[in-house]
Amino acid sequence: xxxxxxxxxxxxxxxxxxxxxxxxxxxxxxxxxxxxxxxxxxxxxxxxxxxxxxxxxxxxxxxxxxxxxxxxxxxxxxxxxxxxxxxxxxxxxxxxxxxxxxxxxxxxxxxxxxxxxxxxxxxxxxxxxxxxxxxxxxxxxxxxxxxxxxxxxxxxxxxxxxxxxxxxxxxxxxxxxxxxxxxxxxxxxxxxxxxxxxxxxxxxxxxxxxxxxxxxxxxxxxxxxxxxxxxxxxxxxxxxxxxxxxxxxxxxxxxxxxxxxxxxxxxxxxxxxxxxxxxxxxxxxxxxxxxxxxxxxxxxxxxxxxxxxxxxxxxxxxxxxxxxxxxxxxxxxxxxxxxxxxxxxxxxxxxxxxxxxxxxxxxxxxxxxxxxxxxxxxxxxxxxxxxxxxxxxxxxxxxxxxxxxxxxxxxxxxxxxxxxxxxxxxxxxxxxxxxxxxxxxxxxxxxxxxxxxxxxxxxxxxxxxxxxxxxxxxxxxxxxxxxxxxxxxxxxxxxxxxxxxxxxxxxxxxxxxxxxxxxxxxxxxxxxxxxxxxxxxxxxxxxxxxxxxxxxxxxxxxxxxxxxxxxxxxxxxxxxxxxxxxxxxxxxxxxxxxxxxxxxxxxxxxxxxxxxxxxxxxxxxxxxxxxxxxxxxxxxxxxxxxxxxxxxxxxxxxxxxxxxxxxxxxxxxxxxxxxxxxxxxxxxxxxxxxxxxxxxxxxxxxxxxxxxxxxxxxxxxxxxxxxxxxxxxxxxxxxxxxxxxxxxxxxxxxxxxxxxxxxxxxxxxxxxxxxxxxxxxxxxxxxxxxxxxxxxxxxxxxxxxxxxxxxxxxxxxxxxxxx
Ligand SMILES: [Zn+2]
Numbered sequence: 090x091x092x093x094x095x096x097x098x099x100x101x102x103x104x105x106x107x108x109x110x111x112x113x114x115x116x117x118x119x120x121x122x123x124x125x126x127x128x129x130x131x132x133x134x135x136x137x138x139x140x141x142x143x144x145x146x147x148x149x150x151x152x153x154x155x156x157x158x159x160x161x162x163x164x165x166x167x168x169x170x171x172x173x174x175x176x177x178x179x180x181x182x183x184x185x186x187x188x189x190x191x192x193x194x195x196x197x198x199x200x201x202x203x204x205x206x207x208x209x210x211x212x213x214x215x216x217x218x219x220x221x222x223x224x225x226x227x228x229x230x231x232x233x234x235x236x237x238x239x240x241x242x243x244x245x246x247x248x249x250x251x252x253x254x255x256x257x258x259x260x261x262x263x264x265x266x267x268x269x270x271x272x273x274x275x276x277x278x279x280x281x282x283x284x285x286x287x288x289x290x291x292x293x294x295x296x297x298x299x300x301x302x303x304x305x306x307x308x309x310x311x312x313x314x315x316x317x318x319x320x321x322x323x324x325x326x327x328x329x330x331x332x333x334x335x336x337x338x339x340x341x342x343x344x345x346x347x348x349x350x351x352x353x354x355x356x357x358x359x360x361x362x363x364x365x366x367x368x369x370x371x372x373x374x375x376x377x378x379x380x381x382x383x384x385x386x387x388x389x390x391x392x393x394x395x396x397x398x399x400x401x402x403x404x405x406x407x408x409x410x411x412x413x414x415x416x417x418x419x420x421x422x423x424x425x426x427x428x429x430x431x432x433x434x435x436x437x438x439x440x441x442x443x444x445x446x447x448x449x450x451x452x453x454x455x456x457x458x459x460x461x462x463x464x465x466x467x468x469x470x471x472x473x474x475x476x477x478x479x480x481x482x483x484x485x486x487x488x489x490x491x492x493x494x495x496x497x498x499x500x501x502x503x504x505x506x507x508x509x510x511x512x513x514x515x516x517x518x519x520x521x522x523x524x525x526x527x528x529x530x531x532x533x534x535x536x537x538x539x540x541x542x543x544x545x546x547x548x549x550x551x552x553x554x555x556x557x558x559x560x561x562x563x564x565x566x567x568x569x570x571x572x573x574x575x576x577x578x579x580x581x582x583x584x585x586x587x588x589x590x591x592x593x594x595x596x597x598x599x600x601x602x603x604x605x606x607x608x609x610x611x612x613x614x615x616x617x618x619x620x621x622x623x624x625x626x627x628x629x630x631x632x633x634x635x636x637x638x639x640x641x642x643x644x645x646x647x648x649x650x651x652x653x654x655x656x657x658x659x660x661x662x663x664x665x666x667x668x669x670x671x672x673x674x675x676x677x678x679x680x681x682x683x684x685x686x687x688x689x690x691x692x693x694x695x696x697x698x699x700x701x702x703x704x705x706x707x708x709x710x711x712x713x714x715x716x717x718x719x720x721x722x723x724x725x726x727x728x729x730x731x732x733x734x735x736x737x738x739x740x741x742x743x744x745x746x747x748x749x750x751x752x753x754x755x756x757x758x759x760x761x762x763x764x765x766x767x768x769x770x771x772x773x774x775x776x777x778x779x780x781x782x783x784x785x786x787x788x789x790x791x792x793x794x795x796x797x798x799x800x801x802x803x804x805x806x807x808x809x810x811x812x813x814x815x816x817x818x819x820x821x822x823x824x825x826x827x828x829x830x831x832x833x834x835x836x837x838x839x840x841x842x843x844x845x846x847x848x849x850x851x852x853x854x855x856x857x858x859x860x861x862x863x864x865x866x867x868x869x870x871x872x873x874x875x876x877x878x879x880x881x882x883x884x885x886x887x888x889x890x891x892x893x894x895x896x897x898x899x900x901x902x903x904x905x906x907x908x
Contacts, residue, residue: 200256201363204249204334204352207234218245226265226348228307228365233265233350238338246335247352252281255328257354260312263365265348266303270831271448272345273821274301275337276312276376281330283319292321292587292594300381301336302820303347304372304448309365309386313377314354321587322594369393372447380817385447395452401459402440408466409436415473424476425495431535431842432469436462438828439835446815448823448831461835496850499537502626504724507757510779511804511856512628519856521804521848522628525827526786527811535842539807540626542785546584547714548633548729549599550606550613553585554592560609560616565597568605573598575641578685578742582635590818601710602644611717618721628805629726629757631785632714636731637743638707641679645706650674652702667694685742686882693876700741700875707744711754726756728783733761736768736893738884741875748775748871757781757805763794766801767897771869773802773859774908781805788825792837795844802859808841863908865900869893 205212207222208230216234219242223235236245254260266272276297279285283293295317301310317326334352338345351365369391375382385392394402412433416426439458443449449458475481486492497514499522505512511519524537546552551559561584565571573580580586580598587594599606621630654674657663664671669692671677679699680691687696711729718727731745751758751772758780760769769782783805789795798806808827815829816822824830827838848855873889881887886894900907 199358199360200354200356201359202251202257202354203363204247204354205234205262205349206230206351206353207232215250216245216247218242220245223348226267227350228263228265228309228367229351229363233348235346235348236336237344237346238340239344240340240342243340244335244337245349246333248285248333249331252331253329254314254331254354256356257328258313258315258356259354260310260314260334260352261355261359261365262310262352263350264303264308264310265350266305266308267346267348269305269453271305271824272303272338272347273299274303275299275339276301277333277335277337278312278317278326278331279333279335280319280327281332282324282327285332290321293319295326296320297376297381299339299819299821300376302372302374302381302383304383305451305453307368307371309367309371309373311373311375313375316378318378320594370451381820382817383447383815383820383823385450392450394455398452398455398459401456401463405436405440405459405463405466408463408470409433409440412436412466412470412473415470415477419473419477422477424473426473427494427496427534428843428846429469429473431846432465432839434531434535435835435838435842436466438838442828446829454831458835465835465839496846497852499849502537502541502628503624505628507726507781509856509860510773510781510802512781519804519852521799521806521845521852521855523806523808523845523848525808525811528813529811532811535845538626540624541628541805541807542631542783543621543624543627544631544633544785545614545617545621545718546633547610547614547617547630547718548636548711549583550610551584552592553582553589556584556597557593560612561599561606562597564603564605564609565599568603570603570642570644571599571606571609573600573640573642574645575679575681576639577683579637581637581743582633583638600640600642600644601638601707602640602642602648607713610714614714614717614721618718621722621725627725629728629783630718630722631759632711632718632727632729632754634728634730634732634759634761634785636707636729637734637739637745638710639682639703639742639744641681646679648706649679649699649702650677652705653677653698656698667692667698669695682742682882684883685739687879689879691879693878696741696879697872697876703742703744704746704749708746708749708753711750715754726781728755728757728759730755730759732759733768735771735874736886736890738877738881738887738890741877741882746871747772751776751780755780757783760784760803761786761788763787763790763798765894765897766797767894769798769803770801770897770908774866789827789841790832792833792841792844795841796848799844799848799855800858802856804856861906864905865903865907867893867896867900867907 205216206229207213207227209232210222213220213222213234219237219239220234222232224232225235227233238244278295279289280294283289285294297312302308314326314328317328318324319326336349338347351363353363355363367386369386369388370393371386373382373384373386375384412429416429416433419426419429439462443458444455449455472481476483497518499520500514502512502522505514505520507513508517509519512522513519522537522541524539524541525532526539528539544552546555550561556562561571573583576598579588580596583599583601584597585592586596586598601607621627653663657666660671660674663669663674680687680696682688714729715727718725730747730750731743734740734743734745735747752775755776758772758776760772760782761784762768769784773782782803784798784803785807786809787795787798787803787806788809795806810822810826811828812826815826824832827833827841833841870889874887877887897907
């Protein structure tokens with residue numbers, strides 16, 4: 090293994106040259122040595138850099154022998170062969186030479202344009218941002234650029250003097266990240282068509298937001314330029330008119346220093362003079378439109394491993410094997426091994442799966458993982474051995490009876506009855522039903538099936554993935570009154586906008602008042618319900634969640650006027666309440682929004698009524714959807730909601746009133762999230778009757794959040810997530826994956842498996858916590874959530890909500906249950 094510095098020095102001194110595209114290969118001393126031997130046999134070839142140059146050189150040398158020194162060659166050949174054969178050979182050699190020359194010349198030549206190598210202050214000319222030259226981590230030459238991102242300066246960029254990039258296939262650069270964990274930045278490419286000023290349309294550029302994955306240490310970034318589209322996917326990037334390349338770090342409050350080098354545009358195999366130093370363990374991040382691939386330079390067998398890691402690997406493999414045997418033996422003897430099997434699965438992740446991932450395949454991570462796997466397997470095996478020998482004694486029991494398993498298996502989930510806020514099995518035992526969002530069948534020993542629920546997308550009549558094949562799509566293309574009016578914010582999953590994950594990029598943002606929308610929704614439900622019926626483990630059907638809705642169409646305005654008339658009775662009463670001078674209800678227009686919030690100076694009494702109306706009408710709509718589903722399926726528990734909308738500033742534009750949804754729509758309550766239990770406690774408190782609380786997409790953030798949520802009564806959980814592949818569209822979702830994420834250590838995973846098995850084994854005991862009568866009540870004010878100064882409608886939190894959180898947190902120290 091060459092150290093990076095050595096490689097750099099050698100390359101600059103010209104001691105050897107790279108001979109192929111795969112730079113990792115050229116770092117192998119054997120390859121360099123043999124290349125040197127080969128090259129030294131050819132005169133005038135010390136400048137050879139690539140294979141085609143080599144061929145050119147060979148052919149030139151042969152030509153020189155054949156044509157310039159023909160007399161001498163003839164003499165030699167004549168000595169060796171008869172005259173005729175010599176001539177034939179000469180002709181053959183000449184033809185071969187011509188062929189080789191043609192072959193060589195017809196190969197595409199490399200094209201490189203360096204945008205920033207940072208060898209002198211001049212190189213900083215077209216760059217902007219918190220940058221300075223540095224010698225700390227160059228990937229090419231002696232210098233690189235050091236970028237200090239913080240909350241004031243979060244981006245650096247180049248406006249290239251020559252914006253014609255159309256002749257190049259890819260943009261390349263290198264980043265050194267001194268942090269011990271991966272970072273994810275954003276990259277944006279602006280062209281003359283979309284512009285790069287402050288008013289550029291949000292998707293009329295190439296936006297790789299939170300896609301620029303940087304491992305710890307070196308990452309070599311490649312952005313595929315060919316066929317690159319703007320993020321709306323409505324047109325290609327104008328590669329001949331590039332205006333700006335920007336790299337953006339969302340550092341929050343934490344400053345961040347990174348080192349960048351050797352920004353260049355390349356077409357064809359790159360020449361030695363511009364190529365960066367690369368080592369096999371370095372990470373490669375390739376951006377190809379929306380998709381991101383994160384690999385290593387490799388090949389895998391050239392990635393170095395310290396002696397310590399090698400020996401830990403052997404030890405962990407040995408302990409893993411020994412635990413496997415102990416489990417088999419214990420199974421034969423009838424001991425319960427489910428907890429030991431969980432430890433084995435976690436060890437396998439650390440020993441075999443995670444080292445295949447670029448961000449785990451380094452000495453630091455492997456040392457931690459292998460050490461953990463060895464210790465955990467040893468501990469689990471020793472425990473089993475003590476059970477097998479009787480050193481640890483099992484409780485006394487009637488040995489004429491075979492007892493139930495330690496961890497009760499899950500029953501079939503469909504049609505389970507609910508009692509006191511929990512789904513129960515045939516023994517009326519409350520169930521904690523935890524599954525992982527992912528297709529793994531290997532995990533079903535520990536977790537419930539992910540088929541436990543569906544999101545049926547009944548509210549909008551289609552999902553962002555399927556919408557093109559749904560009746561609503563045709564309706565949207567045919568009838569303009571199906572389009573949302575007067576709202577420029579997030580579409581609330583009804584159904585998709587340009588920001589939506591998955592599916593074709595387009596706006597399908599619908600109005601729910603249109604009779605054409607309603608007809609399409611009915612047709613969709615009729616088409617879909619037979620599929621729901623087939624699933625024997627379907628516990629509940631979410632009509633849709635993470636919803637929000639607001640619309641200003643004529644039908645909405647008319648509904649609003651009717652609602653006002655019912656509420657205020659007369660215009661005089663309304664004028665008194667609002668401080669206005671309307672003479673009829675027909676004059677009233679709903680207060681408009683811009684950039685997702687009411688205009689400055691909006692009449693706040695009027696806004697409050699509009700926000701209340703908007704919540705009432707969306708709740709009514711959800712009840713209508715439920716009534717349609719009930720025509721086809723009279724029993725399946727249903728739910729819908731916004732799930733967190735009540736605890737953010739935007740409640741007034743969300744159309745979500747959880748209290749109405751929980752009591753008028755939900756058969757089970759939907760809550761999404763980990764961390765504080767405030768939100769789920771609020772939702773349980775709003776329910777007039779006990780109902781099971783289900784989390785269809787629990788993003789754990791930290792494993793330690795799971796058990797408190799169960800103790801507070803969250804009993805049906807699907808953990809987000811355990812995908813079969815690392816997510817390729819949003820690399821930050823990799824870190825949410827329990828299997829792939831660097832935030833979850835192996836001991837975290839072990840704790841997770843244990844908590845899930847405990848919640849199955851001790852379900853009665855855990856459920857009992859949530860039935861303790863509450864001694865403290867925190868009152869919530871709906872007015873304080875909706876009646877806000879206009880600017881607060883886009884805030885993450887508000888002064889009122891912050892105080893609500895503080896009171897709730899304080900109440901946790903009272904040693905009494907709070908509702
Ligand atoms: Zn509408």
